[in-house]
Structure formats: C-alpha cells, structure tokens
Amino acid sequence: MFEITRLHGATLQSDGATxxxxxAPDADTVAVRLGDGSVHTLHHQASGWYSARVRCGAGSxxxxxxxxxxxxxxxxxxxxxxxxxxxxxxxxxxxxxxxxNEWRGRPWHETVIYELHPGAxxxxxxxxxxxxxxxxxxxxxxxxxxVNECPGKQNWGYDGVFPFAPQSSCGTPDELKQLIDxxxxxxxxxxxxxxxxxxxxxxxxxxxxxxxxFRQDLSTPWGPAIDFRNPQVCDFFCENALMWILDYRIDGLxxxxxxxxxxxxxxxxxxxxxxxxxxEGRHVHLMLENEHNQANLLTExxxxxxxxxxxxxxxxxxxxxxxxxYKDFAEDTTIKLARCLKEGFIYQGETTRKGVNRGEPSGxxxxxxxxxxxxxxxxxxxRAFGERxxxxxxxxAVKAALGLVLLCPMIxxxxxxxxxxxxxxxxxxxxxxxxxGQAVREGRRNExxxxxxxxxxxxxxxxxxxxxxSTYVSSVPDRTGGNPTVQDDWLAYYRSLLxxxxxxxxxxxxxxxxxxxxxxxxxxxxxxxRLGDGSRLRIDLNLSDTPVVVTAPDPGTTIIHDYRASLSxxxxxxxxxxxxxxxxxxT
Numbered sequence: 288m289f290e291i292t293r294l295h296g297a298t299l300q301s302d303g304a305t306x307x308x309x310x311a312p313d314a315d316t317v318a319v320r321l322g323d324g325s326v327h328t329l330h331h332q333a334s335g336w337y338s339a340r341v342r343c344g345a346g347s348x349x350x351x352x353x354x355x356x357x358x359x360x361x362x363x364x365x366x367x368x369x370x371x372x373x374x375x376x377x378x379x380x381x382x383x384x385x386x387x388n389e390w391r392g393r394p395w396h397e398t399v400i401y402e403l404h405p406g407a408x409x410x411x412x413x414x415x416x417x418x419x420x421x422x423x424x425x426x427x428x429x430x431x432x433x434v435n436e437c438p439g440k441q442n443w444g445y446d447g448v449f450p451f452a453p454q455s456s457c458g459t460p461d462e463l464k465q466l467i468d469x470x471x472x473x474x475x476x477x478x479x480x481x482x483x484x485x486x487x488x489x490x491x492x493x494x495x496x497x498x499x500x501f502r503q504d505l506s507t508p509w510g511p512a513i514d515f516r517n518p519q520v521c522d523f524f525c526e527n528a529l530m531w532i533l534d535y536r537i538d539g540l541x542x543x544x545x546x547x548x549x550x551x552x553x554x555x556x557x558x559x560x561x562x563x564x565x566x567e568g569r570h571v572h573l574m575l576e577n578e579h580n581q582a583n584l585l586t587e588x589x590x591x592x593x594x595x596x597x598x599x600x601x602x603x604x605x606x607x608x609x610x611x612x613y614k615d616f617a618e619d620t621t622i623k624l625a626r627c628l629k630e631g632f633i634y635q636g637e638t639t640r641k642g643v644n645r646g647e648p649s650g651x652x653x654x655x656x657x658x659x660x661x662x663x664x665x666x667x668x669x670r671a672f673g674e675r676x677x678x679x680x681x682x683x684a685v686k687a688a689l690g691l692v693l694l695c696p697m698i699x700x701x702x703x704x705x706x707x708x709x710x711x712x713x714x715x716x717x718x719x720x721x722x723x724g725q726a727v728r729e730g731r732r733n734e735x736x737x738x739x740x741x742x743x744x745x746x747x748x749x750x751x752x753x754x755x756x757s758t759y760v761s762s763v764p765d766r767t768g769g770n771p772t773v774q775d776d777w778l779a780y781y782r783s784l785l786x787x788x789x790x791x792x793x794x795x796x797x798x799x800x801x802x803x804x805x806x807x808x809x810x811x812x813x814x815x816x817r818l819g820d821g822s823r824l825r826i827d828l829n830l831s832d833t834p835v836v837v838t839a840p841d842p843g844t845t846i847i848h849d850y851r852a853s854l855s856x857x858x859x860x861x862x863x864x865x866x867x868x869x870x871x872x873x874t
Contacts, residue, residue: 450483852865
C-alpha cells in the first residue's frame with residue numbers, strides 16, 4: 288500500500304507518539320490541549336505551520352488552542368465523536384482489520400451507480416445490510432452523498448466542516464470501513480461525494496487563524512472562495528482525497544460543483560497526484576459535477592461528468608416544465624436530446640438564458656465520459672417539495688425513458704428508492720438552530736420566489752422547514768407505505784433492464800463511438816452507437832403519446848428490449864410512450 292504524506296492534522300508515529308500539525312499563518316501561538324487537560328505548545332515552523340510530537344495515542348481527545356484564547360477542533364480531524372463543536376479524536380488509520388485484501392476495483396465501463404444518502408439509508412450499518420439487494424438489482428457501485436462531519440445529526444452533507452471525519456451520526460470510521468469491506472466482498476465499488484468548493488456555515492474556524500485559506504476578491508454562493516493558489520490549501524484537499532482512497536479504500540470520488548473552484552490548475556494537479564499515488568492495477572475513478580461543461584477536464588484524466596444537460600432535456604420532455612434552468616431546454620428539446628446522445632453535452636459554447644456562453648465541444652469524447660440519470664439528489668431535492676419524477680410524469684413515459692438511460696452507452700445512475708417506484712419526497716434537510724436555522728429556512732423559501740407557483744409569499748411558507756425533523760423523516764425511503772404489487776413491478780423492470788445491460792452492453796462498451804441520431808417525430812429520437820467489438824446498438828425512444836414511423840430493424844438484428852405502452856408490434860411503428868433497443872452483433 289502506498290503511503291500518504293500527512294501534513295495536516297494528527298498523525299500517529301511508530302513510537303506511539305502523535306505528531307500534531309496545524310497551518311495557522313495568522314496565529315502568534317498554537318498549542319494542543321488533550322482530553323486529560325494537559326496543554327502542549329506547538330512549535331512555529333516555516334510558512335505558517337505549527338507542529339509538535341506529543342505522547343498520546345489513538346483515541347486521545349484534543350483541541351487546538353490559538354493565541355491562548357480560541358479553542359478549536361482540528362480542521363483535519365479524522366473523527367468528531369461529539370459532532371462539529373466537540374473535541375477531535377486521534378485515529379490510527381492502519382488499525383482496521385480488512386477482510387478483502389485482493390480487491391482492485393472494477394473498470395469504468397462496468398459502472399452502474401446507485402446514489403444514496405447515508406443517514407436516510409440507515410447509516411453505515413444500514414447500508415451494509417442492504418448490499419445484497421443492490422447486487423440483485425444490478426448496480427455495481429454505491430455513491431455516498433458526502434459523509435464529512437456536518438452540524439447536527441441530519442444534513443445533506445454539503446454543509447461539511449471536517450472533510451476528513453465521517454459523519455458521527457452515521458457511524459464510526461471503522462464502521463464506514465466495514466461497509467466498504469463488505470461492499471467489495473459483494474463486488475460493489477464505493478464512490479464518495481466530496482465537497483472541495485466551500486465549507487458549511489457553522490463549525491469552521493479556519494478564517495480565524497488561516498484567513499489566506501480563502502480569497503477576499505472572489506465569492507461563491509456559499510461565501511468567500513477557497514484559495515487554491517496556496518500550496519497548503521491544495522495539500523489539504525489532496526490529502527483528504529488520498530485518505531479516502533488509500534486509508535478507506537474508496538473506489539472513486541465525485542467532486543461536487545467544481546465550477547465554483549476558480550483555479551483550474553488545482554483540478555488538473557489534483558488528478559495527477561491521485562493517479563500517481565494509486566498502485567498500478569487498481570481502478571480508481573474520478574467524476575465531476577461541473578456546470579461549465581468543461582470538456583477539456585475529461586481529457587485530463589477525469590473519467591466522467593454528471594450530464595445535467597441530458598437530464599434536463601429528458602425532464603422537460605417527460606414533464607413539460609420550463610421554468611428556472613429548464614428554460615434553457617424548453618425550445619427544440621427533441622433536437623437537444625438528440626445532440627446529447629450523439630455528442631454528450633448539449634451546451635457546447637451556446638448562450639444560455641442568462642446571456643453567458645456555456646460549455647465546450649464534447650463530440651470527441653466517448654459516451655462513457657457522461658453519467659446519465661432521470662433522478663438524483665439535486666434534481667429531486669432541489670425542488671420546493673422534493674417530488675420524485677414518477678409523481679410528475681406519466682409512468683409509461685418514465686418506463687420508456689428508462690430503456691434509454693439504462694441501456695445506452697453512457698454510464699447510468701439511479702437515486703435511492705427509484706428502483707421500486709418510491710413516491711415519497713426527498714427534501715432538503717439540515718439541522719441548524721437559532722439564527723442560522725432561521726436564515727436557512729427563509730433562504731430556502733426565497734430561492735423559489737421567481738417561480739410562478741411560489742410568487743405568493745404565503746404559498747412559499749408552505750415549503751417544508753429544512754431544520755424540522757419531520758422533513759428528514761419524510762425523506763427516508765420506506766416501502767411499507769406503498770402498494771407492494773406496484774413496487775414489485777417497478778423493481779422487476781429495473782432489474783430486467785440492468786440484466787440486459789450486463790449481458791449485452793457492458794462487455795462491449797470500451798471503444799464505443801456514436802453512429803449518429805435521427806428524429807422521427809416530436810419527442811422521439813433514434814440513436815445509434817458503434818460498440819467496441821464492432822456491434823451496432825440502436826435505441827428508439829418515443830416520449831409522446833402519438834405513434835411515429837421509424838426504420839425497421841435490419842435482418843439479423845436482435846431486439847433486446849421492447850417497451851410499448853400500446854399493443855402495436857409493427858416493426859416500423861413506434862407507439863406512444865415506447866422504447867426499444869436493437870443490437871446488431873459483429874460477425
């Protein structure tokens with residue numbers, strides 16, 4: 288196993304001591320106060336560092352003391368057993384007894400992602416108990432929404448202030464490792480959603496002793512931008528990524544909202560540092576969320592990007608919604624979807640509704656560079672009432688669209704509960720109190736003021752309070768309250784599509800290229816790909832309620848999937864709400 292250069296935080300030494308290090312360029316003095324009350328001075332080093340070796344071991348509680356007055360947890364704490372306001376805890380990263388030691392991950396083309404919220408899925412232990420069900424479903428990777436320590440017990444994870452510490456309300460560091468070990472035993476990869484673009488609003492004290500961690504000349508929606516021009520800042524996040532990959536054996540990272548990171552060099556150097564630290568032969572995957580559609584990053588070592596463009600086009604076709612960011616997809620939506628299936632991004636430099644040019648050309652990229660989905664935490668949870676797609680669209684149309692999403696050569700992603708037709712909302716929830724809780728509550732409601740349905744302030748007051756425990760509880764998927772026959776039908780449909788993907792699509796994905804698209808009618812697209820073994824895959828999709836005429840399958844081809852909402856079986860007629868996948872195998 289490769290070693291991590293640990294500059295930040297508390298690092299156990301071979302002689303049983305612990306080296307405490309803190310980058311505090313604004314501090315005059317720094318000490319560490321242990322749980323036994325003893326105080327140990329940290330020695331000033333170059334470039335704003337303070338460090339000292341102290342006789343204490345794993346399990347020791349500690350806080351840093353800045354200028355003899357400000358007592359703060361370690362920003363690189365590996366464990367916060369009492370939450371963001373409690374003391375940090377020294378952790379031995381090598382103490383866990385791994386059972387699966389030959390795991391090397393899975394190649395990217397085998398990826399089928401299942402995104403879940405760790406708390407709403409039962410914590411680390413609850414997720415582990417459900418792994419056999421996910422294997423049977425046909426997913427090959429679970430993606431955890433951020434597990435970094437956040438204020439309170441219930442939070443989406445994007446308010447994290449301790450990126451190295453797993454959320455204590457979900458379990459201990461060892462319990463997270465047990466989950467990962469069990470996932471590997473079941474052949475499942477584990478991906479982690481990491482937030483390197485901002486810190487949460489409560490529990491972060493970096494600005495008090497390391498103000499140069501942030502830029503004063505550049506703001507983000509969450510406050511001053513993180514200053515990646517400082518090597519100490521870059522090291523902080525690179526060490527974090529390597530901790531997840533090497534100490535926790537995570538199989539990949541999804542970098543949240545990298546469009547809020549101004550220094551492109553950081554993203555390029557980050558990828559190189561990760562790749563250089565991973566042992567040869569091990570698969571580690573790096574994914575992006577990037578509103579800017581920077582295709583160049585996908586040629587710089589990143590495996591894929593969440594394809595919001597594809598989602599938005601499909602969502603408009605399925606629901607008819609055209610407000611907010613859906614405005615950019617409300618015109619020529621079928622043409623836009625065809626472009627997505629052929630070239631990846633829809634916006635490749637075109638002007639958006641805000642008058643800005645968005646995106647870069649992406650037609651040269653393989654389809655596996657794009658992650659496609661009908662639902663995820665953002666697209667459900669950022670709605671005022673957290674509605675699931677099947678409560679907004681005709682179920683027949685949703686099933687037709689799934690034939691595209693789960694069988695096309697892009698990498699598919701599912702969101703927890705959708706596979707059994709969950710109709711419960713997934714709402715935005717936090718656990719803030721007092722003035723901050725009020726600010727978050729009002730800010731959440733004001734986000735929707737520009738929507739016609741929420742123009743009335745009294746109506747906006749009906750938007751659930753993110754800090755209410757009931758908001759969290761209603762977001763926990765629960766099969767006991769639904770119709771089991773309907774749920775079983777959805778589950779069987781997802782399983783059948785994923786079995787087809789495993790059997791016919793997945794083995795042929797490496798080397799796949801687009802072979803063009805056509806538009807047989809409004810809300811209807813035919814897309815073709817030349818698979819890596821020379822086979823040709825064609826998917827016909829009709830999201831309208833009107834039949835369209837399509838080209839008949841060639842002799843010798845195999846229809847591997849055929850979902851039709853009507854009884855018509857005419858090979859040249861694609862009824863309303865239908866999809867089919869046709870495979871012409873190489874000879």
